[in-house]
Amino acid sequence: MSKQEIPYKIYLEEHEMPTQWYNVRADMKKKPAPLLNPGTLKPMTFEDLRPVFCDELVKQELDDTTPYIDIPQEIRDFYKMYRPSPLVRAYCLEKKLDTPAKIYYKFEGNNTSGSHKLNSAIAQAYYAKEQGLKGVTTETGAGQWGTALSMACSYLGLDCNVYMVKVSYEQKPFRREVMRTYGASVTPSPSETTQVGKKILAEHPGTTGSLGCAISEAVEAATHKEGYRYVLGSVLSQVLLHQSIIGLESKAAMDKYGIHPDLIIGCAGGGSNLGGLISPFMGEQLRGEANYQFIAVEPASCPSLTRGKYAYDFCDTGMVCPLAKMYTLGSGFIPSANHAGGLRYHGMSSVLSELYDQGLMQAVSVEQTQVFQAAEQFARVEGILPAPESSHAIRVAIDEALKCRETGEEKTILFGLTGTGYFDMVAYEKFHNGDMVDYIPTDEDLKAGFDGIPRFPGNME
């Protein structure tokens, strides 16, 4: 198609928006390994998970056979406030790169949470509300997930308690204030409000916290408080299910204009955005209906897919959560100060890990100075100021488009632009001032991530 025929932004009509989420596990012949109960080492059951997650979400977490799940009307109404998100043709970037490649991105940043996180936050809050719960607890690092959950809870009239990693709480006061605007209570973690928090504070006075520790606190708070449940913004299969809205909309928009992406690229931290983006395309591939190349992009400083182990591991530092089989750097791995906050997780979604292990998806890691170069280049021609996380995908999309310039191939590239960088200007400032450094963990650093983690048969080898 010629430039004239495809608009800069493709918006679906409201009536074209998906009415069901897509569960990619249903089309996987070899399913992702089940979560294990850390006490019994047996697969987690509905009853095991009920004290932690609300019932409907437990069902979704355990369901690896139902391909389509209806999106409740109230969630669909909420989606209409900020969705459909635009599928953008990056005409200006293509021109700047002088590439024959056609570049598209699905932009999820135009809502106040600043990212795709809202897609799952409203779903998780909705089911909690439906179950008659009073509220939910969660952790947040960079703050997008906490903000998204605050927005969803405020809309539904649900109480929202956020454990925010202390260093972020102090360095990102604006994020905190956005959450307060939406009525959430925000506690710096570790805190004195939980046993696990007290223990960590006693052992490490003056610690600035970590995501793994904040998860442990939020889980404890939920399970010890009447009428509360814990919610999580990534990694879980239920989250990938909700995030499939990204891929479903992308696919519907592309189908409308007869566009076939050759290459689909997304950044990967816990995997929620990448999993959501690729799900319906991967489904086609699994069913033998189409062929795509998928690339997961992770930071060189936290390379779970490219340098991790495929093994059962804990999802949190406190070891209170179930065990998940995933590509992991070890739940004891402490990522260096990397500004792409949302990508600093030691593990990766079980679904994506299994797809990667089966060779259905590729993975690359990139260094952050390269990422910020791509971010700035993108901002200057496409107008949007990208989040550092999203910019990992931009980096590889640009690299692939430049390869096409060399080879003359007219590949169609689709990447996920998960969010905006308005609250990441400290990192941009470092980049502008030349103070940003790259960090690649040594093999020794990586080994340390597995220290102190209990071994059990068949794992961690």
Place this chain on the structure above:
Amino acid sequence: MSKQEIPYKIYLEEHEMPTQWYNVRADMKKKPAPLLNPGTLKPMTFEDLRPVFCDELVKQELDDTTPYIDIPQEIRDFYKMYRPSPLVRAYCLEKKLDTPAKIYYKFEGNNTSGSHKLNSAIAQAYYAKEQGLKGVTTETGAGQWGTALSMACSYLGLDCNVYMVKVSYEQKPFRREVMRTYGASVTPSPSETTQVGKKILAEHPGTTGSLGCAISEAVEAATHKEGYRYVLGSVLSQVLLHQSIIGLESKAAMDKYGIHPDLIIGCAGGGSNLGGLISPFMGEQLRGEANYQFIAVEPASCPSLTRGKYAYDFCDTGMVCPLAKMYTLGSGFIPSANHAGGLRYHGMSSVLSELYDQGLMQAVSVEQTQVFQAAEQFARVEGILPAPESSHAIRVAIDEALKCRETGEEKTILFGLTGTGYFDMVAYEKFHNGDMVDYIPTDEDLKAGFDGIPRFPGNME
């Protein structure tokens, strides 16, 4: 029409976007008073303005007879990156307020500048580029305008020098970094780089600057540098012309669904957003084709329309700019610390001033604690975190909708949601902590704004 028939968000198709701006002055029987040369007190001519603005913009500034002006293709292409902006039906707000009123808002915040300012920034940068200039200079207070101009200049490859009010430069480092991301040079004002800056620094060592002072510096920098011109983000008639895209899109979207707004509300600082929003509707009214009620909302702390004088006055503190006939608090007026940065201007667009003087538009002023209450209420149900400026319009839209609840009237309300508040969290934090105070200038305060301003025949009486 029923709820089902009107979507949450109305997006025009790309081919439905306006191809011409609308110049409301063409339909005004009594025209706005011309700019005066401060030396001769005669109307500014093309030649008078050429050293300051680029040629095409001077023409647009002086043209009060041509109703429609073509939007050049390159600007239309740029618009396509972030426009059409959505016209949103505030279903959730209506429900929350339990009002029979139908509320719509035109949302201009979904671009990186965070506001409608980009609509004129790209136009002004484009004409500068067309004239073969090297760059432009400007001032910025809160930072939206500076960011918008940086984005436009970066896209076109034009140099961009921003004089940023020193207090904002220091308190809003993130805004500064966004501008740097787009390659702009940002100088805290007053600075040693201009004569007027040096003079002010010598007279007031330690001053944190003002918008009026930054304007004077930017004008001096432009007129003393080969290949540079000055650009301004509000007040001027050319800016209202470019911003008419807001109203034209709103009207096209409403016409498409057969919606007639009874009441059109916008916040007013210099008048760029309000003027742009109401222009095409006002045009219909001036031509006797339709009837609307228009309301300008200004901060009680800087009430140029509701408590100012309709007189010729200087546009800047340094008195280097032309004189404009406008509602003014006096160019010596110093607004109190009011967080709605973009509404802290002593004067008002000549076009809007004249329309107000003819009784074609109403004006109200509101206090900022009331404004932030409305902002928070809006954010919690509509999801969008509004800028303090925009929230002035939200306040009055809510008040009008609540009146409808009392009277049972089913009024259709349209208001302009000019921008997002991501960089205004310091103000939100003050509000959350109960530290925000209202300030209403006394009659004495208002008198002081006119001290030291030269009198000349027929003015300032």
